Amino acid sequence: MSSSSLPLVLLVDADRGTHDLVEQLLVQVDCKFVAARTPAAAQRLAAQMPADILVLDAATIGAVATFVESMGMVKRAPRMLILAGPKMLAADFAQLASFGPVLPKPLVPDRLRDTLIPLIQLCSVEDALGTSLHTSSSDVWRRLTTSVR
Amino acid sequence: MSPGSEEPPSDGRTAAGATAIAVVGGAPPGTHAAGDVLCERYRLVKVLRSGGMGTVWLARHLVLEIDVAIKLLLPRLSAPEFAERLMREARAAAQVNHANIVRVIDVGQTPAGEPFMAMEYLQGSSLADVIDTRGRIPAAMTVRLALPLIDALASAHAKGIVHRDLKPDNVVMTVSDAGVVVPKLVDFGIAKLADDVDEGRRLTQAGSVLGSPDYMAPEQARGERHVDGRTDVWAMCVMLYEMLTGIRPFHGDNYNALIHAIVTEEPAPTVDFGAGDEALWEILSLGLQKRAADRIGDMQALGQGLAAWALAEGITEDVMGTSLESSWLRASRTSMSFPGTARSGVPSSRPSMTAQRAVTGDSDASQLATSVRPEGLVTAPRRSRVPLVVAGVASIVLAAALWWRARPATEVRVEGPVAATSGTISASAPARPPAVVVVATAEPPASAGPSATASPPTAASAVPPAPKATVSARRPAGPSRPTSTHGSPLPVPSVPNF
Numbered sequence: 001m002s003s004s005s006l007p008l009v010l011l012v013d014a015d016r017g018t019h020d021l022v023e024q025l026l027v028q029v030d031c032k033f034v035a036a037r038t039p040a041a042a043q044r045l046a047a048q049m050p051a052d053i054l055v056l057d058a059a060t061i062g063a064v065a066t067f068v069e070s071m072g073m074v075k076r077a078p079r080m081l082i083l084a085g086p087k088m089l090a091a092d093f094a095q096l097a098s099f100g101p102v103l104p105k106p107l108v109p110d111r112l113r114d115t116l117i118p119l120i121q122l123c124s125v126e127d128a129l130g131t132s133l134h135t136s137s138s139d140v141w142r143r144l145t146t147s148v149r
Numbered sequence: 150m151s152p153g154s155e156e157p158p159s160d161g162r163t164a165a166g167a168t169a170i171a172v173v174g175g176a177p178p179g180t181h182a183a184g185d186v187l188c189e190r191y192r193l194v195k196v197l198r199s200g201g202m203g204t205v206w207l208a209r210h211l212v213l214e215i216d217v218a219i220k221l222l223l224p225r226l227s228a229p230e231f232a233e234r235l236m237r238e239a240r241a242a243a244q245v246n247h248a249n250i251v252r253v254i255d256v257g258q259t260p261a262g263e264p265f266m267a268m269e270y271l272q273g274s275s276l277a278d279v280i281d282t283r284g285r286i287p288a289a290m291t292v293r294l295a296l297p298l299i300d301a302l303a304s305a306h307a308k309g310i311v312h313r314d315l316k317p318d319n320v321v322m323t324v325s326d327a328g329v330v331v332p333k334l335v336d337f338g339i340a341k342l343a344d345d346v347d348e349g350r351r352l353t354q355a356g357s358v359l360g361s362p363d364y365m366a367p368e369q370a371r372g373e374r375h376v377d378g379r380t381d382v383w384a385m386c387v388m389l390y391e392m393l394t395g396i397r398p399f400h401g402d403n404y405n406a407l408i409h410a411i412v413t414e415e416p417a418p419t420v421d422f423g424a425g426d427e428a429l430w431e432i433l434s435l436g437l438q439k440r441a442a443d444r445i446g447d448m449q450a451l452g453q454g455l456a457a458w459a460l461a462e463g464i465t466e467d468v469m470g471t472s473l474e475s476s477w478l479r480a481s482r483t484s485m486s487f488p489g490t491a492r493s494g495v496p497s498s499r500p501s502m503t504a505q506r507a508v509t510g511d512s513d514a515s516q517l518a519t520s521v522r523p524e525g526l527v528t529a530p531r532r533s534r535v536p537l538v539v540a541g542v543a544s545i546v547l548a549a550a551l552w553w554r555a556r557p558a559t560e561v562r563v564e565g566p567v568a569a570t571s572g573t574i575s576a577s578a579p580a581r582p583p584a585v586v587v588v589a590t591a592e593p594p595a596s597a598g599p600s601a602t603a604s605p606p607t608a609a610s611a612v613p614p615a616p617k618a619t620v621s622a623r624r625p626a627g628p629s630r631p632t633s634t635h636g637s638p639l640p641v642p643s644v645p646n647f
Contacts, residue, residue, distance in 0.1 A: 006282060011423070019423035023287055032284030034395035034422070041421040048396050049284070140274045140322045141283060143330050144290060144468070 007123035010051035011035040012042045014060045025113055027145055031120045039067060046071040052123045057083040064099050079119050188257050191219055191267060207270060216270040217254055221263055232264040239266045241310045241337040249301035251335045271333055273324060277317035285395035288425035292459045294332055295389055296452055296467040301334050303448035306378040312337055313376060315384035316364045330468050362407050363397050367439045370408045379441040382451055386436030393424035429458055453477050
């Protein structure tokens with residue numbers, strides 16, 4: 001769990017559309033969110049803030065196991081959600097599924113939400129400690145995201 | 150002194166204004182407790198935070214019956230130079246009357262020599278808390294949050310005051326009674342009066358390093374004596390980077406490695422983290438130039454660049470609801486130049502936002518329903534109440550944008566003689582495709598090379614001695630919003646109604 005006790009979601013995908021989609025989805029969810037469009041940027045992020053949940057585009061990162069290992073996350077065993085291309089072979093799909101749920105692209109927002117949110121909730125349940133510590137900043141965040149001007 | 154006990158009558162002077170000294174009675178240094186009364190008017194309630202310099206108490210002003218924050222220096226720091234520094238902080242903050250800077254109410258000193266400062270009590274979270282809680286902040290929200298702070302700093306700089314310790318910890322996000330988030334700058338602890346160089350040298354010890362390492366500008370990291378508003382520009386851009394990406398642009402495993410990174414390394418573009426777009430990164434990268442002379446010249450220019458970017462994104466107000474157009478781009482200064490030196494002491498030509506807070510447009514449910522920004526921000530589109538002149542200038546800019554559209558996305562232009570360290574921002578009204586043109590002109594050093602082939606963000610440093618370098622960052626032509634991977638376009642923000 002990240003330092004603030006809220007689950008940290010790291011998205012690695014070269015497609016900005018995915019970034020926008022995930023960011024929209026998570027803006028009202030109690031979690032931290034960071035993103036990278038390249039494996040190198042992901043490694044920079046991971047070096048400073050180990051993620052609890054990885055949302056990985058298979059086409060961006062290449063081999064999942066190699067990528068995760070390169071980020072030094074093997075022992076942390078983060079939960080993973082894999083995004084895969086639409087024309088993936090069944091064998092490849094099965095291999096990816098060994099890391100976590102696999103969602104085919106193009107992403108369907110509802111399916112993404114229904115898959116990602118439970119992962120976050122699972123992390124939150126695992127470490128409920130500290131939620132109260134962030135009540136104040138959560139309140140500010142709520143104001144930011146709901147203020148009507 | 151036990152909690153609840155009354156302070157004996159003071160035998161000293163009473164503070165009158167931020168710069169007066171009030172001698173108070175009370176406990177020995179460092180032994181204050183809840184219930185102690187300072188200066189016959191401040192009852193200490195509880196410790197809010199303790200830092201390397203001192204302790205901040207929540208206190209009750211017994212006369213005004215309001216909560217205040219009392220900053221007490223640690224006893225070991227009650228030496229005259231530290232006391233003088235606290236007084237400088239009080240003076241610096243008191244001189245800038247701005248809605249986004251914490252208000253100083255009083256200063257004083259205990260008989261034991263402990264200086265203290267009374268400030269308005271801010272209830273909220275620090276920006277650092279928000280970043281720590283959320284990871285990163287959506288680009289639109291980042292810019293909306295930053296602009297009031299940039300305005301506050303522009304006001305401070307106009308009075309010759311440089312903060313020098315900008316960091317998310319020193320931004321408190323308060324929520325007004327109306328439910329509006331109001332970011333406030335605190336802790337001018339190492340602020341420097343730009344026209345007070347000699348005193349500054351004496352207080353900070355020439356060449357000593359002050360400031361939080363992660364947000365230090367290279368010139369600060371090198372311990373250079375003279376820093377000015379561009380030091381704050383750097384720190385603000387580091388903050389913006391962190392807000393956008395969740396991490397700071399420079400990283401080191403230890404202090405020396407961090408300083409080395411700040412002085413020598415180029416940060417990874419924010420677009421690598423999917424934060425904002427190329428145009429936004431272009432602005433930030435100009436604020437993160439290693440040489441102060443190559444950097445965006447002042448807060449005004451930074452604010453205008455960000456406001457222009459925001460308008461191009463369809464954002465019309467900052468987080469406090471202030472119209473970006475009226476506060477930053479009034480009369481659509483399509484090419485606003487700034488004086489050569491761009492020092493902190495240069496007065497801003499724009500009135501402070503506090504003097505021109507625009508009442509923003511009315512809203513109705515249908516408008517709100519269509520104006521939910523992708524990042525979750527809800528903005529109410531404004532009615533067509535923008536002055537006619539803006540519409541006229543917008544037409545000109547639209548024509549210019551169409552012309553720009555046919556040109557390459559990024560270019561370096563050589564136009565003519567370089568004006569030293571000056572910054573120019575060309576900001577357009579939100580015509581589509583949006584055009585944000587940031588122009589940084591810099592006086593090259595005597596040793597500057599003759600070629601001018603560099604591309605941003607290092608263009609300014611590579612300009613030949615004579616010509617002016619113009620770095621233009623524009624969004625590529627075509628749809629400005631991304632299309633989601635599920636095939637349908639993402640919600641398009643409402644275009645401001647002109």
